[in-house]
Amino acid sequence: MSGRGLRYRDPVVWSVRAAFWIVLAFLGVPLLILAAVSFHPGRFMTFPPQGFSLRWYETLFTNSQWTDAIRNSLVVAFASALLATAMALILALVLDRYPVRFGAVFRQLGMLPLFLPPVIMGVAYVSFFYAIGFSGRIENLIIAHAVFNAPFPLMLISAGLGKVGKELEESAMNLGARPGVVLRTVTLPLIRADVFAGALLAFILSLNEYIVAFLVAGFTVVTLPIELFASLRYSYSPVIAAASVVFILGTAVLVAVADRMAGGLWD
Amino acid sequence: MAMRGGFPAQGAGGRLARALLVFPVGMLVVFFVVPLIMMFVVSFYRNLPGAGWEPAFTLENYVRAFSRGLYRDRLVYTLEISALNAVLCLLIGYPFTYYLVRLASPFWRKVGLTLSISTLWLTYVVRSYAWSVLLSATSGVGQLLMWLGLVDRPTGYTPGPVATVVGLVYVFLPFMILSLYGSLRAIDPSMEEASMNLGARPWRTFLHVVLPLSLPGAAAGAVMVFLLTMGNYVVPSILGQPAQWTMPVIITNQVMNESNVPFGAAMSVILLAVLGLLAYATGRLVGKARVNPYAGSRVAQGGEGA
Numbered sequence: 001m002s003g004r005g006l007r008y009r010d011p012v013v014w015s016v017r018a019a020f021w022i023v024l025a026f027l028g029v030p031l032l033i034l035a036a037v038s039f040h041p042g043r044f045m046t047f048p049p050q051g052f053s054l055r056w057y058e059t060l061f062t063n064s065q066w067t068d069a070i071r072n073s074l075v076v077a078f079a080s081a082l083l084a085t086a087m088a089l090i091l092a093l094v095l096d097r098y099p100v101r102f103g104a105v106f107r108q109l110g111m112l113p114l115f116l117p118p119v120i121m122g123v124a125y126v127s128f129f130y131a132i133g134f135s136g137r138i139e140n141l142i143i144a145h146a147v148f149n150a151p152f153p154l155m156l157i158s159a160g161l162g163k164v165g166k167e168l169e170e171s172a173m174n175l176g177a178r179p180g181v182v183l184r185t186v187t188l189p190l191i192r193a194d195v196f197a198g199a200l201l202a203f204i205l206s207l208n209e210y211i212v213a214f215l216v217a218g219f220t221v222v223t224l225p226i227e228l229f230a231s232l233r234y235s236y237s238p239v240i241a242a243a244s245v246v247f248i249l250g251t252a253v254l255v256a257v258a259d260r261m262a263g264g265l266w267d
Numbered sequence: 268m269a270m271r272g273g274f275p276a277q278g279a280g281g282r283l284a285r286a287l288l289v290f291p292v293g294m295l296v297v298f299f300v301v302p303l304i305m306m307f308v309v310s311f312y313r314n315l316p317g318a319g320w321e322p323a324f325t326l327e328n329y330v331r332a333f334s335r336g337l338y339r340d341r342l343v344y345t346l347e348i349s350a351l352n353a354v355l356c357l358l359i360g361y362p363f364t365y366y367l368v369r370l371a372s373p374f375w376r377k378v379g380l381t382l383s384i385s386t387l388w389l390t391y392v393v394r395s396y397a398w399s400v401l402l403s404a405t406s407g408v409g410q411l412l413m414w415l416g417l418v419d420r421p422t423g424y425t426p427g428p429v430a431t432v433v434g435l436v437y438v439f440l441p442f443m444i445l446s447l448y449g450s451l452r453a454i455d456p457s458m459e460e461a462s463m464n465l466g467a468r469p470w471r472t473f474l475h476v477v478l479p480l481s482l483p484g485a486a487a488g489a490v491m492v493f494l495l496t497m498g499n500y501v502v503p504s505i506l507g508q509p510a511q512w513t514m515p516v517i518i519t520n521q522v523m524n525e526s527n528v529p530f531g532a533a534m535s536v537i538l539l540a541v542l543g544l545l546a547y548a549t550g551r552l553v554g555k556a557r558v559n560p561y562a563g564s565r566v567a568q569g570g571e572g573a
Contacts, residue, residue, distance in 0.1 A: 012469060012470055016366050017366060019359075019362045019363060020363050023363040023383070023440075024379070024382060026437070026440075027382070027383055027437070027440070028382065029401075030398055030400075030437065033397070033400060033401055034393075034397045037400060045405070046405060047400070047410070086290070086291075090287050090290060091288070091291040091292075093284075094285065094287060094288050095288075097284070098281055098284050100288065106291075109292070109296075109299075110291065110295060113299060116303075116539075117494075117498025117538070117539075118498065119535070120535045120538065123306055123522055124302035124303045124535070127306045127308075128298075128301060128302035128305040128306070129302075131305055146298075147294060147298045150291075150295075208390035209390070210390055210391060210501055211500045215522060225390045225392045225393075228392050228393065229501070229505070232392075232399070232505070240396065241400070244393040244396060244397070247389065247390060248393065255385070255388050
């Protein structure tokens with residue numbers, strides 16, 4: 001269906017329509033081919049796959065090299081998402097509900113990591129952690145990811161607080177509820193979905209992040225993207241494709257959940 | 268939006284709330300501001316090969332970065348390929364997004380937008396890897412061309428310049444689509460109808476009505492793609508040969524392979540300065556609110572959203 005503005009059977013309209021489908025294919029086909037390759041039973045990736053086998057998925061979930069990476073990724077993503085959300089929740093709540101001197105500066109500081117190229121952030125962490133003699137620990141990576149991803153929950157929670165408004169809190173207080181009670185029984189339940197969506201985004205971002213993780217603790221804490229990157233340099237095994245498929249599906253499901261919770265991430 | 272009210276500003280509750288701020292602000296200062304300052308300081312340190320660094324104040328890292336043709340060339344190359352990528356993403360993304368926005372059914376519009384930006388969150392590693400499979404001799408385009416009888420032997424295109432450019436477009440096109448979607452969506456279709464009712468052909472309507480109105484979104488998207496490409500490590504290092512390595516690859520190699528953190532820090536400072544300058548200049552050009560370089564997917568919310 002061509003849209004409302006374009007009713008003419010114009011060659012331009014047709015070429016735009018063709019371009020639309022080509023771009024959609026361009027975006028989707030590489031991932032579909034990856035999925036197909038992951039079922040190839042042989043030891044080297046081939047497309048089209050010669051046969052169907054789940055052996056590479058089995059390798060992925062049994063080989064300790066991969067399971068360690070999966071575990072590291074989940075630990076870092078979970079801990080950093082928790083930390084990022086705690087930072088964002090406190091920052092958003094206090095700055096929104098209380099008059100704070102330099103409040104705008106603090107909020108901007110919280111958003112700033114978004115604007116820095118991750119490579120540069122990574123080099124900054126290398127300099128910092130090496131200088132204080134605390135290199136290559138998993139804690140470093142958790143902190144780095146938390147700070148780097150905190151802008152996402154901060155944005156979602158601030159937007160949520162803006163939507164909720166203050167009327168309900170004020171009514172509760174007029175009815176005699178103390179601030180702590182209002183926070184627990186009115187404010188937090190109202191923004192719960194935003195908090196959860198923010199945490200989920202921080203989790204997804206940490207799970208998918210490569211360069212900061214590599215620079216901060218790449219030689220000691222191998223996460224899934226680092227393991228993927230390293231193995232695709234030295235081998236051509238379909239297990240990499242299988243890992244990618246798991247990544248794609250996991251990310252898709254989590255983004256869909258976050259999208260639902262935040263009431264539409266894009267619109 | 269400094270709205271008053273809600274909780275009492277004074278008293279124990281207010282004091283406690285403000286005291287809680289120490290945690291997030293402290294985290295940001297200690298683990299964001301201080302590391303950046305440390306990077307700046309380290310960029311003046313002297314590298315001890317094999318033994319870390321030695322505190323000093325030397326300009327030799329900067330002198331090396333600027334005097335060696337290799338590093339200058341890499342910076343120029345990074346600027347060139349980022350500009351190329353921004354232009355390609357704009358040329359490919361614009362007609363696509365325009366068609367998407369004008370889809371009559373809201374359901375299909377939502378599906379189309381979701382599909383086209385769904386790869387946004389996926390790690391660069393997997394996305395680059397998908398193209399290294401697709402452009403390889405054994406499993407992708409190489410075989411297709413042979414099957415079509417266009418070539419005698421399957422040839423691969425990865426790693427190399429073609430793979431790098433294709434990979435960069437693939438990875439950053441969703442950002443462009445997102446940026447364009449916002450600004451094209453804001454154009455009222457009745458403006459186009461009015462133009463056509465007045466007798467303008469679609470092409471003229473597009474040129475005189477749609478294009479000027481969508482220019483801010485297009486420019487913001489191009490700037491965003493440009494800046495993101497300049498900071499990307501994964502795509503050129505997986506899909507490129509050394510001739511396609513950009514500044515982030517050179518920096519990471521210095522830090523991780525050569526263990527020369529001071530030199531890597533100096534090049535990071537240079538890259539940051541160039542990025543800052545470009546972001547500032549284009550921000551003035553395009554209008555500040557719309558340029559949100561590292562926001563990525565967030566542009567829809569932070570910049571233009573509700």
